[in-house]
Amino acid sequence: MIKLTVNASRKYDVVMERGALGKAGEYIGKANGRKICIITDDNVDKLYGQSEHALWGSLTSAGFDVYKYVFPSGEDHKNMSTVTGMLEFLAEHSFTRSDLLLALGGGITGDITGFTAATYLRGIEFIQVPTSFLAVVDSSVGGKTGVNLSSGKNLAGAFWQPSLVLFDPDVLDTLSDELKLDGMAEAIKAGIIADPQILTMIGSSAGELLDDNDLLTEIAAKAVKVKRTIVEEDERESGKRALLNLGHTAAHAIEKCSDYGISHGHAVAMGMAMISAAAAAEGLCEKAFHEEIVSILKQAGFALTCPYNTKELTRAALHDKKRRGDSITLVIPEAAGSCRLKKIPVGELEAFFEKGLI
Ligand code: GLY
Numbered sequence: 001m002i003k004l005t006v007n008a009s010r011k012y013d014v015v016m017e018r019g020a021l022g023k024a025g026e027y028i029g030k031a032n033g034r035k036i037c038i039i040t041d042d043n044v045d046k047l048y049g050q051s052e053h054a055l056w057g058s059l060t061s062a063g064f065d066v067y068k069y070v071f072p073s074g075e076d077h078k079n080m081s082t083v084t085g086m087l088e089f090l091a092e093h094s095f096t097r098s099d100l101l102l103a104l105g106g107g108i109t110g111d112i113t114g115f116t117a118a119t120y121l122r123g124i125e126f127i128q129v130p131t132s133f134l135a136v137v138d139s140s141v142g143g144k145t146g147v148n149l150s151s152g153k154n155l156a157g158a159f160w161q162p163s164l165v166l167f168d169p170d171v172l173d174t175l176s177d178e179l180k181l182d183g184m185a186e187a188i189k190a191g192i193i194a195d196p197q198i199l200t201m202i203g204s205s206a207g208e209l210l211d212d213n214d215l216l217t218e219i220a221a222k223a224v225k226v227k228r229t230i231v232e233e234d235e236r237e238s239g240k241r242a243l244l245n246l247g248h249t250a251a252h253a254i255e256k257c258s259d260y261g262i263s264h265g266h267a268v269a270m271g272m273a274m275i276s277a278a279a280a281a282e283g284l285c286e287k288a289f290h291e292e293i294v295s296i297l298k299q300a301g302f303a304l305t306c307p308y309n310t311k312e313l314t315r316a317a318l319h320d321k322k323r324r325g326d327s328i329t330l331v332i333p334e335a336a337g338s339c340r341l342k343k344i345p346v347g348e349l350e351a352f353f354e355k356g357l358i
Contacts, residue, residue: 010161020168022054025062035099041073106132107139114145118160133183182265190223196336246331247271253316269302274356281355
């Protein structure tokens, strides 16, 4: 069992333990007849959301009055109308401020449940139970919650920390390699930012990386430690937290150009390869470190050749509705475990992307 404590505006534990789903009630504690609403999508519901599953049993045994709200899976449903449906459901069932929500699923479920928790009765507790590798490595920790608007992704949201993150490594058995790679990109990102040991672990794993649940869990814990340090220092992203966006300017552009056919993690991998190549070409990143980044990404199984030209990428990056002003902040990898923020004028972005094409 691995337990990490995050000291953000709310203090909470991240617990990683085989069989944790069947112990959720014990971990949450203090049931006293409180209501808990499992929020999940229709895919994850079939796997872990049924009343016969150990998760449900553990919540009722601990004394919770268990409810469930299921929404259709997919990015298209990460919107305000799904949130409204959840809020109405909680109100109809008389949930109070002392009741809680449990996000059972991947990043979309965690983000949308967190946002619902942040707004229902001006804020109730929620538990993150990530069932994707991406969610345990990155999105379930740190308190970013939100939904998409028609103008863009994650444009409405709140910083709202969970009161517990509970990960059961056995859920990895149901994930495809492609899905595991999505999380691996964020783990490699954490390694580049602050923990070269993550890169060594991935680099020295001989082929069996994606099938080794213990190794994946160890990597996830190390990535969460990196994120914890940053979030504890800058929870609301007024500075240092932006380091977690390494590779994301190019990645968001790649996702957009592909009409979201290229998944987030795969786009982040391409984005990190591009930014380190461009930084090395400008003398900002050690050449050997750029080569190490590319070699680890390839070894993990990522395709790194970006299928879009720099004009297309620049247009997509600059039309991001979240972007404001005449400059754009990039995260520059400098050497193992060291990155810094660099602001460049938007007019220089295309030339920067050009240097990063590999
Ligand atoms: N995924 C980046 C962050 O939580 O800040």
